[in-house]
Amino acid sequence: MTRTPLRPLARILDARARGENPKAIERENIHQRHEDMKDRARARAEGRLLVLGLFFFCAFSVVGFRMGALATSEAQEPLANAPGASIAMQRANIVDREGRILATNLDTYSVYAQPPLMIDPIAAADQLVAIFPDLEKERLVKDFTGKRKFLWIKKRVSPEQKQAVHDIGDPGILFGPREMRLYPNGRLAAHILGGSGFGREGVSAAEVIGVAGVEKQFDDYLRDPANGNKPLQLSLDLTVQAAVEQVLYGGMKIMNAKGASAVLMNAHTGEVVSAASLPSFDPNDRPRPPTSGFDPSDSPLFNRYVQGVYELGSVFKIFTAAQAVQLGLVNSNTIIDTSGPMKIGRFPIGEFNGKNYGEISVADVIVHSSNRGTGRLALQIGGKRQQDFLRSLGMFDPTPFEIVEAKGGEPLKPKKWGELSTVTISYGHGLSTSPMHLAAGYAAIANGGHYVSPTILRRNGPQYGPRVMSESTAKQAQAMLRKVVTDGTASFGDVAGYDVAGKTGTADKPKPRGGYYDDKVIATFATLFPAHDPKYVLIVTLDEPSIVAYGEKRRTAGWTAVPVAAELIARIAPLLGLRPRLEPEAGAAITLTSN
């Protein structure tokens, strides 16, 4: 920068010659110099402001763009820390109490068609019908050549079928991946598992939804992606369930019954270890619900142990006896007059086959299954207290058993609970319940007096509910039930090695339009075992059994349900890990080995 002098000699001399003050020139120049300096400083400051402004603009733009990008883009899992995220979308498995698979998923394919893309619709239809014989050729041709742009051909195909369809080679026939629910054990525990179907369907995926049983009850849990690798563990035991279904099926055939059910429940935890209803179905190919026909119980979908709400008969007598003992009205040795005639209003109360047992003890009332005996006990108890007791055993509400069908098992009780109802309900007529209700009631006797709610989920340790009777009452009731098997109506119920206690019940089936059938019964045997320290409750029900024994047609539970239950216990008790009571003579059957 050239520096201009403050006192340029030429101008000073010039000013002196004219007689002016040369200092004025110096001041002017100083002023000029200050002005220049100010201008430069301003220019520099402005430049800096501009740069700073640009910087802030860029910074805010970046922040703004990033926010915009985050707001408009799809949310995404962080890639680095989501292990197996892709697979967790599957529906959770269902396993039994030992972790064996009851329901799982398989990847499969669906076949669909886009007719506009098809080259030779007629030939394609021909070949498709050859692969899937259940398709109709005319219909396919009509769909393929019509206006439709899209149609499903098959919801699920096997790998072989997929290859065969692929070999047709038509570009208009396409595959969509599907997840399929598989029940590897077939018919086993069909009524508990229920079944599943496809919900909303897309080309690339379809949601699997439960349609019945635990699949529907726990649909939310099973579908939750967070539970993808946490299976739903049931209280069922696969081995026991298989044995129960096999024996029950055989029993049903031998007894010529049209249906049968069995509920095996742990009396302390409420876990249902096995529950079977026959006839059953294959949940892999769940049949459609019946649309016609009068009786829903004819369908294999009918779940007898929760939906089969019937009057179960004499099996209820033990509740009456237990309550009478609990209230201190009697003990098991108190003598009751069971002789007739006995009339409530206009209705005579009679015994089976018109027998008369005379004066017998309370225990013998149960052993001989005396209607008049329990009726007189119930009259002593009174209707109000009887209702309270039955309510505390859960007999008035649907069972809390966790399958959707259980909510439909609403017990039927009389509208007006008069004296007649009190008497008839004391021996199990007039109050309709499901076998599951009965299992819960008997569990209270078996576990020493606590209500336990039946559950299908695995539990750890006893799950006692409120106490409904005292320990000593429960013990007396157990002793009475044991006596029924040793010298009563259930003498066929003796199982080698295991003490069984139980009560039979035979109830006439109601006609759909009122009244009762003469020749159709529901035979029930409710048991506790082992009798000295009950762990399990087993309820066996046969629908319309009849056999010919000793030249007579027999329908009572003692001839039908009891032998089936005994065979069941003989088969399943060792599987349940119960130690048999060893008799000295049992030794002969043991093969002694050494190695």
Place this chain on the structure above:
Amino acid sequence: MKSILYVLTALSVFGLALWAYQENYRTQQVVKETQLLQQKIGVAQARLAVLNAEWAYLNRPDRLRELADLNFERLGLLPLRAEQFGRADQIAYGEDPDLPIVDPIELQAITETQALGEVQFP
């Protein structure tokens, strides 16, 4: 003094930039590897699920029962019953082991003399 500071600052900026550049690419590499591993895990889990389903299908009680019936002659499998339980004291003890031979004798000679009937054992 000032210029040294400037140079050092500039060098450290270079260094950090280089480090960030390397880290960026290393992270991307790791993410890629993770994705690959996750794909593999997914495939393995799918295969495991199929194998589990197959195992459950092959072990379904119906099939096992049929197999037990088919091979009854060889295996003799029957349902477990109470009679098959026994007490511990019903099991025979194993046979006592043979005593060790401390004084071996010539068997040949004995059998020959026996055959001749010269030696009578009581």
